[in-house]
Amino acid sequence: MDILSSGLLQRALLEVVVLGATCGALGVWLLHLRHTYAAESLAHAMLPGLVIAALVGAPLLLGAAGGVLAAAALIALAARDTRVGPEIAVGVTVTTAFGLGAMLALTPDVPARLGELLFGDLLGTTTADLVAACGLGAVVGLALWAGHRPLAAAVFDPLAAPSLGVRPGRVELALLVLLALAVVAAVQGLGNLLVLALIVAPAAGALRLGRTIGMQIALAAALGALSGLLGLVASAELDLAAGASVALAAIVLWMLAALLGPRPPSPAGGTPRSLAETLSASGG
Amino acid sequence: MRTIFDKLAIVRWLTDPLAIGFMQRALLATLLLAVAAGLLGAWIVLRRLAFFAHAAGTATFPGLVVAAPWGVAPPLAALGAGLGFAGLLSRMTRRGATSADAATGLLLTAALALGTILASDVYGSGGGVDRLLFGTLLGLSDGDIALAAAAALAALLATAALGRTWLLTGFDPASAPALGVRAARGDRALLALLALTVVAVLPAVGALLVSTLLVVPAATARLLTASIGGLLGGAVALAAAEGTGGLLLAYHLDLPPGPAIAVIGGGLFALVALGGGALRVAR
Amino acid sequence: MSAPAASPAAVEVQGLSASYGPAAVALRDVTFSATGGQAVAVLGPNGGGKTTLFRALLGELPTASGSATVHGTIAYVPQTERSRLDFPVSALDVALMGAYARTSWYRRIAARDRSLARVALERVGLAERAGTRFGALSGGQRQRVLIARALVQDAGVLLLDEPFAGVDRTSEEAIMGILDELRAEGRVLLIATHDVEQARGWDRVLCLAGRQIAYGAPAETLTNAVLEGTYGEEIVMLDCGHRAVAIQHHSHSHNH
DSSP states (O other), X not given: OGGGTOHHHHHHHHHHHHHHHHHHHHHHHHHHTTOHHHHHXXXXXXXXXXXXXXXXXXOHXXXXXXXXXXXXXXXXXXXXXXXXXXXXXXXXXXXXXHHHHHHHHHSSSSOOOHHHHHHOOGGGOOHHHHHHHHHHHHHHXXXXXXXXXXXXXXXHOTTTGGGGTOOHHHHHHHHHHHHHHHHHHXXXXXXXXXXXXXXXXXXXXHHHHOSSHHHHHHHHHHHHHHHXXXXXXXXXXXXXXXXHHHHXXXXXHHHHHHHHSOOOOOOTTOOOOOHHXXXXXXXX | OHHHHHHOHHHHHHHSGGGSXXXXXXXXXXXXXXXXXXXXXXXXXXXXXXXXXXXXXXXXXXHHHHHHHHTOOHHHHHHHHHHHHHHHHHHHTGGGXXXXXXXXXXXXXXXXXXXXXXXXXXXXXXXXXXXXHHOOSSOOOHHHHHHHHHHHHHHHHHHHHHHHHHHHHHHOGGGTGGGTOOHHHHHHHHHHHHHHHHHHHHHHHOXXXXXXXXXXXXHHXXXXXXXXXXXXXXXXXXXXXXXXXXXHHHHHHTOXXXXXXXXXXXXXXXXXXXXXXXXXXXX | OOOOXXXXXXXXEEEEEEEXXXXXXXXXXXXXXXXXXXXXEEEXXXXXXXXXXXXXXXXXXXXXXXXXXXXXXXXEEOOGGGSOTTSSXXXXXXXXXXXXXXXXXXXXXXXXXXXXXXXXXXXXXXGGGTTSBGGGSOHHHHHHHHHHHHHHHTOSEEEEESTTTTOOHHHHHHHHHHHHHXXXXXXXXXXXXXXXXXXXXXXXXXXXXXXXXXXXXXXXXXXXXXXHXXXXXXXXXXXXXTEEEEOOOOOOOOOO
């Protein structure tokens, strides 16, 4: 197949398969701990870091790391708000940070190629990018493998966890650090608006298909890698933006899994809800 | 007297742009949108619809991209995309299949991915995408202003008629039937108003930053007041102030309005949040 | 507050079964009737059907068989945890909600209703807290405000969901006083409670555990056998079987 002939595509493929697998596995834990909103917020709010790096000519990785750190600190601060509620405070923070990033990118005479920062530059992956992405991906993967039991305890029985020698607070913090690493790794290829697809979609599908946590992680990794492959092939064959194609592939796979997968047990005491109640449950 | 004021740079910074035709239109649109977005924003904050409002705004992006090539009025295309998003969201979260947070985040990402593919690969919209994502000062048509006026009117009428319903449904939904309040009907109306307002603010602030008018001003107002009336009025006032300030900043820095309003709004929120415990007005 | 009009308030339930979906039958075969002036204690473990019964009486449950008829208007006094405590509403605002049903959407709330709300707050002993934000009140005070709201509704039948849960002494006494007054006015009170001993003081008790275990006057109905049938192992007998205490599990309701 053509896709293997070009060095460009080879690098992109390798990066996206490795990241797909790692982000997929990570996503399973994030979904179980209900940290999707945090993932989305972090990814959006890191934009200023990316833009500043692009403007001063620093490596994107550095900008991503700085952006994520700053975003995480601000979001943590905002999440403590008791007057408007954490969801809204974080939303305001993310909107502002994102707006600031856009402002920085659009003002100067030499625009910082905002499109690539937002939607990624997967086909522009250099060997250095690949090494960084795979390195970070490996760190995340290793950490997940080593931390499997504390994670399981923190998710499934947070009250009993301390007696098992696990502190749920610390485990969640560690997970969020891994999230930050994954976002930094994936942002070059997918851009900060689309990374969420690779982190959440394979896991969301796997949660519908797998009955045990082990199965879910394996499935999510597989789905993530598959999304990368399918997306890149579609992009090459149909001449479409690569990062966006990978994101869409991941999301389409999720939708198929969610619509065709086994029906989950209905929630206990299912109260009929208005649409707004269901909607307001998001982030609530 | 007049000449002294004329020479003050800050005054000129504020008044010069407003002498220009397109800026006057932009200001009119902003003030009308401030009414619509401020009022609705109060309800968004109370009913915890902030993430959904942001997602609905972002979801209109593919619609906006295809509007010109397909010859459809942008508000209609945006509405269509938004309805598609809402429908898919409802379907994907049915029976708890996927959590609302995850589904919302994924569908809005899908909208972005789809939009960018349509823009760069299918229709070659390329540079025009910035305008769709972040808003514009220049391109506001009569239709956009009319839509803003309609949204403002709708928000005023709906708040007068349904404010009590929305308040009770948010505060104590379990008691709504016993108190003669039709929660489901009220919520449908709220969502419809949300759709209308989101579509109305799109030309000014863009698909990615609807929160700057729909959420941030109301959130800041919430920090300042403990009454519903104060929240509604405060949200409108702040939206007007932030919108106007952002407009002027955007003009002087040659930016789209969305990011400018975001920075001003966020700065004000931070100021109030960090400094403002003492400013809180109890009822 | 005036006593309810001509036809006396009453609740008649006949063979009621209710479920949340085809597979989840929450309540089976409930039959009882209560007339004006009676207070019925509804006992049972969490998940045993107390809230389900209330929902059925409010007409909220779509799938139900048998019949549940309520003569007169009905008011629901929920637990205060169900309300959003961060909402910018004062005690008076909440009491005024009782008038929503009779206020057309295009009208402001009538002056008469506003004074009714103030009188109701006075009746529950919170007149001077009318302007305080609801969430800033103590648990017991919030419960009293919700009762004031029911007073404004002027309903013949009141459903109270564990009104004494986590409530301080002053509020408990105030609430007991109000409930006695409401009984005297000829209203029907259904009070979901975990307090078996308190239930002995009401007119009737209804024991639910997924189905109706017993209904009748407390003296005859609250036997050890009935209590064990209702609570299973969650009942603790004290004082040589003369006193019974139901173990309460602090359930985290997922009905948000």
